[in-house]
Amino acid sequence: MNALVLDGHSRAAVEVLHALTDRSVAVDVASERDCLAFQSRRIRNRLRQPQVEQTGAAFIEWLRKVDRESPYALIVPSSEMSLYPFLTLGESDPLKKKAVLPSSESLRTALNKLLTLETALKLQIPVPRTRFVSPGAVIPESDSYPVVLKPISSLVQNGHFEAVRPVVAKDECQRKRHLESMLKKCAVLQQEHVAGRGIGVEMLYCHGKLVWHFAHERLHEGYGSPGLGSGSTYRRSITPSAALLRHSKELLDALKWHGVAQVEFKVADDGRCWLMEINPRFWGSLALAIDSGVDFPWGLLCLALGNQLPPQPDYKIHHYTRHLSADLNWLWTRVVRQGDSKAFVESLRLLRPLIGAETWDHFDWKDHVLFQDLSNFFSEKMRSARKQLSVARRRRLALKMHKENLRKLVGSGRTAGKWLFLCYGNICRSPVAASIAKQLYPQTDICSAGFYPVARRGCPDHVQQVAQRYLIDLSGWSSTRVDVDMVRQADAIFLHDIRDFENFCGQFDGHKDKVLFLGQFADKPTLEIRDPYLSDDKETADIMRVVSESVRGLKAKLVPGASPGTHLTRPTEAIAEQAEKMTLR
Numbered sequence: 001m002n003a004l005v006l007d008g009h010s011r012a013a014v015e016v017l018h019a020l021t022d023r024s025v026a027v028d029v030a031s032e033r034d035c036l037a038f039q040s041r042r043i044r045n046r047l048r049q050p051q052v053e054q055t056g057a058a059f060i061e062w063l064r065k066v067d068r069e070s071p072y073a074l075i076v077p078s079s080e081m082s083l084y085p086f087l088t089l090g091e092s093d094p095l096k097k098k099a100v101l102p103s104s105e106s107l108r109t110a111l112n113k114l115l116t117l118e119t120a121l122k123l124q125i126p127v128p129r130t131r132f133v134s135p136g137a138v139i140p141e142s143d144s145y146p147v148v149l150k151p152i153s154s155l156v157q158n159g160h161f162e163a164v165r166p167v168v169a170k171d172e173c174q175r176k177r178h179l180e181s182m183l184k185k186c187a188v189l190q191q192e193h194v195a196g197r198g199i200g201v202e203m204l205y206c207h208g209k210l211v212w213h214f215a216h217e218r219l220h221e222g223y224g225s226p227g228l229g230s231g232s233t234y235r236r237s238i239t240p241s242a243a244l245l246r247h248s249k250e251l252l253d254a255l256k257w258h259g260v261a262q263v264e265f266k267v268a269d270d271g272r273c274w275l276m277e278i279n280p281r282f283w284g285s286l287a288l289a290i291d292s293g294v295d296f297p298w299g300l301l302c303l304a305l306g307n308q309l310p311p312q313p314d315y316k317i318h319h320y321t322r323h324l325s326a327d328l329n330w331l332w333t334r335v336v337r338q339g340d341s342k343a344f345v346e347s348l349r350l351l352r353p354l355i356g357a358e359t360w361d362h363f364d365w366k367d368h369v370l371f372q373d374l375s376n377f378f379s380e381k382m383r384s385a386r387k388q389l390s391v392a393r394r395r396r397l398a399l400k401m402h403k404e405n406l407r408k409l410v411g412s413g414r415t416a417g418k419w420l421f422l423c424y425g426n427i428c429r430s431p432v433a434a435s436i437a438k439q440l441y442p443q444t445d446i447c448s449a450g451f452y453p454v455a456r457r458g459c460p461d462h463v464q465q466v467a468q469r470y471l472i473d474l475s476g477w478s479s480t481r482v483d484v485d486m487v488r489q490a491d492a493i494f495l496h497d498i499r500d501f502e503n504f505c506g507q508f509d510g511h512k513d514k515v516l517f518l519g520q521f522a523d524k525p526t527l528e529i530r531d532p533y534l535s536d537d538k539e540t541a542d543i544m545r546v547v548s549e550s551v552r553g554l555k556a557k558l559v560p561g562a563s564p565g566t567h568l569t570r571p572t573e574a575i576a577e578q579a580e581k582m583t584l585r
Contacts, residue, residue, distance in 0.1 A: 002070055003301065005029045006049060007078035008037035011231070011323065012282035014362050014369055016076050017042055019290050019297040028070070036362075039372045045070075049082070054157050056085030063095060074304040075099045076297070078282055080111065080155050099259075100303050102205075102280075106255040110280035113189055114152050120275045123254060125247045127275050128191040128266075135183045139176060140190065146170050148191040149178050156186040168193060170536045173462035177534065194274050196266040198232070201240050201248040202289055204299045204309075205257040210249055211309050214294040215240035216285055219320075220346075222330045231284040233327035236320045237292040244273060251278070259303070260296055287361040288321040320349075320358040324370065325377035391498070395527055398501050402517050402527075406557065409492055409516075415558035417491035418445040421518070422500055426450025426479040428463045428532050429496050429547055433518060435472040436551045441559060449482035451503040462537055466544045487511045492558070494518040496529040496547075521553030522546050 003020050005013050008031030020027050021042040029037045030049035038046050047066060052059045059082070067075070075098045077083045087104045089096045101107060109115040117127050128148070131140055151164035164185055169175035175190075182188050198218035204211045220234035240248075248263040262279040282296070289296055293315035302309050334343035352358035362370040409415055419437065423430040426449050434448035459467070459474040467474050487493065493514045495501050504515060519526040529547060532540040 001073045001301070001305075002026045002028070002044075003074040003076065004047075004066070004072045005037070005076045005078060006082040007031065008046075009033065009035040010078040010282075011284045011361065012286045013037045013076075013078040014040065015286040015290060016078065016282060016297045018362070018364055018367070019295055020074075020301065023298050023301070025073075025301065028066075028072075030066075036369060036373055036376075040369050041367050052081050052085060052161055054160065056088055059085045060088065060095070067095065067098070072098055074301045076282065076300070077101075080281060081161060083107065083111065083281060084155065084157075084161070098304055100300050102255060102258040106257060107280055109255060110261065110278040112153055113150055113277055114187070116278050117189075117275070119254060120247075120251060123247075123250050125251060125275050126273060128194050130192075131190045133179065133183065133188045133190055135187060139179050139183075142169075142172070142175055142190065144192065145172075145175075146193045147175055148193050149175070149182060150189045150191060151182060151185070152187040152189060158185060172537075173460070173465075173540075174534075174536050177460065177462075194266050194268070196268040196273075198276075199238070199240070199244060199265045199267050199273075200283065200285070201244055201263045201265070202260070202283065202294075202296065203248060203252055203257075203263070204260055204296055204303075205252055206303055206309070207258050208253065208256040210252070212294055212296070212299055212312055213240070213245065213248070214289045214292070214296075214315060215244065216288050218285075220327055220330045222323075222326045231323075231326075233323045233330050234320065235285050235288055236318055237288055237316060239317055241267075241271075241273075243271075247273070247275065251275070260300055284323075285321065287359070288319070289315070291321055291359045292316045292319045318357070320352055321361060322350075322358060323361045324363075325373050328377065394498060394501075398498060398517065398527060399520075401512065401515065402520055405513055405516055406520075408513065410557065414491045416441070416444045418489055419447075420482075420486055420490035420493045421446070421448040422482055422493060422504065423448075423450055423496045424499060424503070424531060425452040425457065425533065426481070427457050427459045427477065429529060429543070431459060431474055431477055431479075432463070432467050432470070432472060432544055433494065433496075433547050433551050435467070435474075436470055436548055437554070439471075440551065440555065444559075447480075447486065449480040449486055451482060451500070451507070452479065453481065455479055455481045460533060462535075462540050463532060463544075465537070466540050469541075470544075470548060482507075484508065487514070490514055492516055497531070498527060518550045519546065520550075521557065522550040523553070 003025050005016050005027055007013055008029040013029060014037045017027050017029060017037060017040055026044045028045040028047055029043050030047035032049055032051055050059055050062050075095065077099060086096055086099060086101055087108060091103055109119055114132060117130055120127050133140060146168045148166060148168055150166040154163060155161045156164050162185065164182060167178050169178050179188060200216050202214045215238050216235045217238050218232040218235050220232060222233040244265055251263060252261060260282060262283040264276040265273045266276055267273045293313050299309055331343055331347045334340040335347060360370060362373060421430040421434045430448035430450060434446050437446045457479040459477040464474045487508045494516050495504060496518055505512060517527050519529045530543055532543045535543065
């Protein structure tokens with residue numbers, strides 16, 4: 001028997017490959033690019049699958065061609081990317097039967113999060129409170145935060161397929177910014193944020209009848225935004241509650257499902273649950289089901305061949321599997337970077353394989369996929385370490401240059417000449433810094449600009465609101481792109497971070513002797529004043545406080561006759577109060 005596994009770049013593809021070859025099935029793996037699965041010694045052939053365009057016609061034509069050359073008993077779409085072309089096929093098409101897929105209507109419902117939720121509501125399955133926001137519509141208000149913003153589908157078609165990730169918005173400004181960005185690509189679901197454990201119920205159906213089921217609990221999540229359908233790096237098998245099993249079965253029964261699917265839930269500590277979505281394909285944690293005793297790839301092959309399946313397997317409960325490289329990264333982040341003592345205890349559970357309670361994704365003594373994965377992981381960590389050392393070196397050189405340029409500027413006596421404030425976009429930090437400087441130092445010629453290639457951009461709403469606390473009106477702001485004339489004419493050029501410095505050196509390397517880092521004049525000197533473009537209100541206010549401190553700090557160093565510690569502006573609270581009164585008038 002031969003099988004074809006599509007989307008070899010997915011983690012599920014490796015597990016399907018191992019499971020089927022364990023059953024003496026010859027497996028070909030296809031991918032758009034070189035991938036981890038291609039490193040396996042078990043593959044019969046490595047195929048280059050074409051990119052899926054909007055219609056999927058070229059992909060289907062390619063698939064028919066390879067199936068004619070080497071007829072397959074089973075075709076496995078391992079990701080949503082290759083699922084979409086199957087929607088165009090008739091229900092009796094041989095390719096669709098070999099892929100063991102439900103009807104196009106049912107598959108389309110599972111791929112569309114709005115249709116999934118509507119189906120669940122009809123069945124009285126609990127879902128988070130949700131509002132549908134279509135492109136071009138007025139952005140609705142939200143009465144609570146945080147909120148979750150989800151694309152209507154994980155892949156959107158805009159001439160080509162593009163992945164759009166869900167996000168959590170902590171406040172109104174973040175919500176509007178994310179919505180504006182996402183609505184340019186697709187419709188969006190705005191959902192209440194429900195807290196709880198991620199539970200997946202996996203099922204195998206035969207023409208509308210449940211055959212097998214399995215369930216797992218996510219313990220560590222490491223991809224994208226945790227809790228938003230991002231992949232798990234560590235998980236365990238569980239017995240699903242009666243409610244979760246009932247809801248999953250009701251949903252897939254209503255869709256007359258055929259093949260495999262994962263139904264995702266959030267479950268609170270008090271037992272309440274909410275449906276998140278359906279994954280109509282093999283899932284990233286497939287290794288756990290196989291290692292626990294439910295061999296879904298083999299079950300799918302039996303359906304494709306028309307063979308009768310044995311009854312529901314008795315699988316191991318509280319068996320653990322780990323995506324080792326990704327989970328090492330999860331542990332490293334929390335133990336080393338965040339100092340999380342609980343995560344340190346978690347790291348001791350790496351010893352569970354010694355007692356047979358845990359297995360690792362892709363592990364096989366006869367294959368070296370896991371070892372290649374770990375090699376890639378440690379190589380990436382080495383590259384990251386070298387990059388960090390390089391950044392540290394550049395920071396030391398930048399600080400040395402700042403001190404030398406400051407000494408020369410003070411010695412030249414031209415400290416109150418012409419100042420240029422630069423940041424990346426000239427819509428957040430530099431216009432605020434320049435505006436505050438104009439209030440404080442009227443005798444100095446002051447301007448601002450940015451490196452972003454597109455000019456005449458407005459200032460974000462959340463930055464405008466913070467700027468009002470300093471009596472700065474940026475409602476009509478229009479950004480400017482820095483040019484060589486601005487640089488030549490400036491006596492001092494103030495940058496906000498190392499990224500600005502690298503951009504400056506790339507374009508105006510001959511004028512580095514004018515560069516100073518604005519954050520070095522703050523109460524607590526720093527080389528990095530972060531870009532608040534994607535920050536929430538509190539973070540933006542903190543960043544602008546540092547900008548204000550830094551601009552005030554210039555007085556002690558660069559303005560003749562000034563004494564250290566003198567403040568030329570009123571406290572931020574007083575300014576904010578006056579700004580509020582002015583707004584009321």
